[in-house]
Amino acid sequence: MTAEIIDGKVIAADLRARVADEVARVKREHNLVPGLAVVLVGNDPASEVYVRSKHTQTQAAGMASFEHKLPTDVSQQDLLTLVAKLNRDPAVHGILVQLPLPKGLNTEAVINAIDPAKDVDGLHPNNAGRLAGGFEALSPCTPLGCIILTKSVHASLEGMNAIVIGRSNLVGRPLVQLLLNENATVTIAHSRSRDLPGLVRKADLVYAAVGRPEMVRGDWLKPGATVIDVGINRIPKEDGKTRLVGDVAYQEALAVAGAITPVPGGVGQMTVACLLVNTLRAACAIAGLPKPAV
Numbered sequence: 234m235t236a237e238i239i240d241g242k243v244i245a246a247d248l249r250a251r252v253a254d255e256v257a258r259v260k261r262e263h264n265l266v267p268g269l270a271v272v273l274v275g276n277d278p279a280s281e282v283y284v285r286s287k288h289t290q291t292q293a294a295g296m297a298s299f300e301h302k303l304p305t306d307v308s309q310q311d312l313l314t315l316v317a318k319l320n321r322d323p324a325v326h327g328i329l330v331q332l333p334l335p336k337g338l339n340t341e342a343v344i345n346a347i348d349p350a351k352d353v354d355g356l357h358p359n360n361a362g363r364l365a366g367g368f369e370a371l372s373p374c375t376p377l378g379c380i381i382l383t384k385s386v387h388a389s390l391e392g393m394n395a396i397v398i399g400r401s402n403l404v405g406r407p408l409v410q411l412l413l414n415e416n417a418t419v420t421i422a423h424s425r426s427r428d429l430p431g432l433v434r435k436a437d438l439v440y441a442a443v444g445r446p447e448m449v450r451g452d453w454l455k456p457g458a459t460v461i462d463v464g465i466n467r468i469p470k471e472d473g474k475t476r477l478v479g480d481v482a483y484q485e486a487l488a489v490a491g492a493i494t495p496v497p498g499g500v501g502q503m504t505v506a507c508l509l510v511n512t513l514r515a516a517c518a519i520a521g522l523p524k525p526a527v
C-alpha cells in the first residue's frame with residue numbers, strides 16, 4: 234500500500250483563486266481593497282523567504298501588501314509605535330508580525346498591541362479566547378490550512394481520533410480547538426507525553442507540529458491514517474547545502490498511511506493561502522460587509 238499524497242500546492246492554488254475572485258468582487262461592489270501589513274524584525278533568511286512569498290501572493294490575489302522591515306536591534310517602543318500606526322491605518326486590514334522576534338523584544342506585549350480585528354495570525358488573546366470558547370474568531374493560518382487539507386480526504390471528521398503533537402500558540406493549541414469544532418476526538422501530545430508511539434497508533438488523524446526532524450516514524454502509525462506534517466526543518470546535506478524535512482519520516486510513513494502531506498508542498502502552502510483568507514475576512518468585517526464566500 235502506498236499513501237495518497239495530499240497536494241498542498243494544488244489545494245492552496247485553488248483557495249487563492251477563490252480569494253482573488255472575492256477580492257475582485259468587494260473591490261467592484263464596495264470599492265474595498267483588502268490590505269495586509271507584514272512586519273519583519275531582523276534578517277533571518279528563512280523568515281525573509283516566507284515574507285517575500287506572502288508579499289507576492291497577497292498582490293497576486295489583488296490585495297494591497299505593505300512590508301515593514303525593522304533592524305534586529307529595534308526598540309520595543311519603536312515596534313509598538315509601528316503596530317499602533319498600522320492599527321490606525323484604514324488601508325491595513327491585516328497585521329502580521331513575523332515570529333519569532335529577536336531576543337530582547339517582548340512578544341506577548343507586541344501581540345497584545347495588535348487590534349484584534351486586524352489580527353490575521355489569530356494570536357491576540359481576544360481571538361485565541363474566542364476560538365477556545367467556540368465563538369467566531371480570526372484563527373491561526375497554519376491550523377486552518379491543516380483542517381482544509383484533512384477535509385480534502387475526509388468530508389467529515391466527526392468521531393475520528395485525532396492526535397495533535399505539539400502545543401504551541403501558533404499551531405498545536407488552536408488546531409485542537411478547530412478539530413473540536415469538527416467533532417473530532419482530540420488527544421494533545423507533546424515532548425513530555427508518555428508512550429507517544431502508543432498514542433499515535435490509536436489515531437485516524439495525525440498532526441505533527443513539534444519541530445523535530447522526522448520524529449514520527451512509520452511504525453507509529455495506524456495503517457490507513459491521515460498524516461498532516463506541519464514541520465519545516467532545514468537539515469544539512471553532504472554537499473553542504475540544506476534540505477527541508479518535516480516532523481514525520483516521510484518515506485516510512487508513505488508505506489503505512491492512507492494519506493500524507495509532503496514537505497515542502499503541503500501545510501506551508503496552505504499557511505500563506507489562509508493568511509489571504511483571513512485578510513479578506515478581516516477587511517469585510519471592518520468594513521461592515523457580509524462575510525465573504527471564502
Ligand SMILES: Nc1nc(=O)c2c([nH]1)NC[C@@H]1CN(c3ccc(C(=O)N[C@@H](CCC(=O)O)C(=O)O)cc3)C=[N+]21
Nearest residue numbers: 283329330331332333354497498499500501502504505
Ligand atoms: N506570525 C507568524 N505567523 C506565521 O504564520 C509564521 C511566522 N510568524 N513565522 C514563521 C512561520 C513559518 N511559516 C511558513 C509560511 C509559509 C511556508 C511555505 O510557503 N512553505 C513552502 C516552501 C518552503 C520553502 O521552500 O522554504 C512549502 O512548505 O511548500 C512555510 C512556513 C509561517 N510562519
Ligand SMILES: [Mg+2]
Nearest residue numbers: 399400423424
Ligand atoms: Mg512541544
